[in-house]
Amino acid sequence: MIPSQMLKGTLEGCVLAILRQEERYGYEISQTLERYGFGRIPEGTVYPLLLRLEKRGSIIASFRASPEGPQRKYYALTELGQKELAEFFRNYRELTGAVDQLIEMTGGHSHAQEDEAAVGGE
Amino acid sequence: MIPSQMLKGTLEGCVLAILRQEERYGYEISQTLERYGFGRIPEGTVYPLLLRLEKRGSIIASFRASPEGPQRKYYALTELGQKELAEFFRNYRELTGAVDQLIEMTGGHSHAQEDEAAVGGE
DNA sequence: TCCGCTATCTTGTTTTGCAAGGTAGGTGTC
DNA sequence: GACACCTACCTTGCAAAACAAGATAGCGGA
Numbered sequence: 547m548i549p550s551q552m553l554k555g556t557l558e559g560c561v562l563a564i565l566r567q568e569e570r571y572g573y574e575i576s577q578t579l580e581r582y583g584f585g586r587i588p589e590g591t592v593y594p595l596l597l598r599l600e601k602r603g604s605i606i607a608s609f610r611a612s613p614e615g616p617q618r619k620y621y622a623l624t625e626l627g628q629k630e631l632a633e634f635f636r637n638y639r640e641l642t643g644a645v646d647q648l649i650e651m652t653g654g655h656s657h658a659q660e661d662e663a664a665v666g667g668e
Numbered sequence: 669m670i671p672s673q674m675l676k677g678t679l680e681g682c683v684l685a686i687l688r689q690e691e692r693y694g695y696e697i698s699q700t701l702e703r704y705g706f707g708r709i710p711e712g713t714v715y716p717l718l719l720r721l722e723k724r725g726s727i728i729a730s731f732r733a734s735p736e737g738p739q740r741k742y743y744a745l746t747e748l749g750q751k752e753l754a755e756f757f758r759n760y761r762e763l764t765g766a767v768d769q770l771i772e773m774t775g776g777h778s779h780a781q782e783d784e785a786a787v788g789g790e
Numbered sequence: 791t792c793c794g795c796t797a798t799c800t801t802g803t804t805t806t807g808c809a810a811g812g813t814a815g816g817t818g819t820c
Numbered sequence: 821g822a823c824a825c826c827t828a829c830c831t832t833g834c835a836a837a838a839c840a841a842g843a844t845a846g847c848g849g850a
Contacts, residue, residue, distance in 0.1 A: 548759055548762050548763050548766070549677055549759060549805090550677075550808065550835095550836085551676045551677030551806090551807080551837065552676065552677035552678060552760075552763055553677075553763075553807065554673045554674070554676040554677065554805075554806055554807065554836090554837080554838095555671055555672075555673030555674035555675075555805090555806080556763070556767065556819090557674065557806085557807075559808090560767060563770055563771060563774045563775075564770070564774060564824090566774045567774055567775060571828080571829090572828075572829070573827070573828050574828095577809060582766050582769055582773070583762065583765060583766035583769060584766050587807085587808090588807090588808060588809075589808095589829080589830085590808050590809065590811095590830095590831090591806085591807050592738055593809085593829070593830060593831090594806085594831085595806085597808085597830085608756055612825085612826095612827075612828075614814090614815095614816065614817085614825030614826080614827060615814090615817095615826070615828055616795080616813095616814060616815045616816080616829070617815085617828075618827090618828070619828085619829070623792055629829060634797090635673055637670055637824070638674075639673070640670050640705065641670050641674055641678065642764055643705060644670070644704050644705035644706045645678065645682060645760065647704055647705060648686070648704045649685060649757070651704070652685045652688045652689055653685075653687060653688055653689060661693050668751060672804095672805085672837085672838045673804095673805060673806070673837090673838080675837090675838065675848060676805090676807095676836075676837055676838065677836090677837080678807085679837085679838075680837090687845095688834095693797080693798095694798070694799095696797095709839090710796085710838085710839060711798080711799085711839095712799095712800090712801095712838080712839050712840065713838050713839055714839085715798070715799060715800090716799085716800085716837080716838085717837080717838085718838090728814050733837075734796075734797075734846090734847095736795080736796060736797095736846090736847070736848085737795070737796030737797055737845090737847060738796070738797050738798070738845060738847080739797075739798085739821045739846085740796090740797070740798090758821065777821075784844095
């Protein structure tokens with residue numbers, strides 16, 4: 547399980563990335579994140595995040611009926627959202643670049659699983 | 669500049685990684701992080717983080733004189749700290765694995781700079 | 791004496807993930 | 821009709837952590 551602190555800042559960019567190609571609604575996004583390996587991201591996280599993005603103007607919403615259950619609120623990227631997504635990519639690369647360099651300099655480990663196997667856990 | 673929200677949780681693991689091979693003191697760690705590409709990490713961030721780790725038992729401190737200025741507080745990893753470092757590696761890989769997969773599935777981009785160049789900025 | 795560098799720590803603010811819980815539509819079962 | 825369950829949305833309040841700002845202190849030089 548990815549610790550919640552480590553998701554901070556990253557989740558927002560990931561939601562923008564999910565909306566990059568097609569409109570999606572909150573409930574769907576929550577499930578999509580889980581499929582990508584983020585673990586269960588509860589609605590109490592996703593909806594406030596979406597409302598924040600909407601208020602800021604990064605995404606726009608439109609209600610549409612659902613074949614099962616209540617209306618769905620579909621979100622789409624605005625131009626601002628696309629710029630923010632591009633900036634997220636840059637920041638994410640900057641972060642992983644720094645961390646990967648640090649890991650390598652301080653004793654390797656960046657993407658292999660040598661001695662970790664012995665520690666076990668999870 | 670990496671946004672501070674994106675550093676949350678990650679910084680702690682990075683400090684553990686820095687202490688992996690040799691003892692270091694706070695002021696030094698702050699400068700080391702900058703050299704690795706994290707940008708300026710102010711003392712108001714580093715010292716509380718170190719105190720937190722010390723209280724938790726992840727690191728132990730020992731004062732030693734400095735050739736210039738006041739005493740230095742050197743930190744070293746404990747066994748707990750080493751386990752936490754190993755867990756940080758796992759979590760970091762899990763996070764980057766999920767994000768990289770998401771980025772790739774939603775339109776590539778993982779580590780190239782194609783269309784972003786046109787957006788400009790920074 | 792005062793400034794600047796080294797070196798430590800504290801207080802309070804802000805952001806954000808999440809637990810918990812509430813509202814509501816639709817379908818099925820008793 | 822009453823109830824349960826899934827879908828689908830939202831809100832309130834808490835906790836963790838980065839950081840701005842500022843305090844303290846040793847040491848050297850102008």
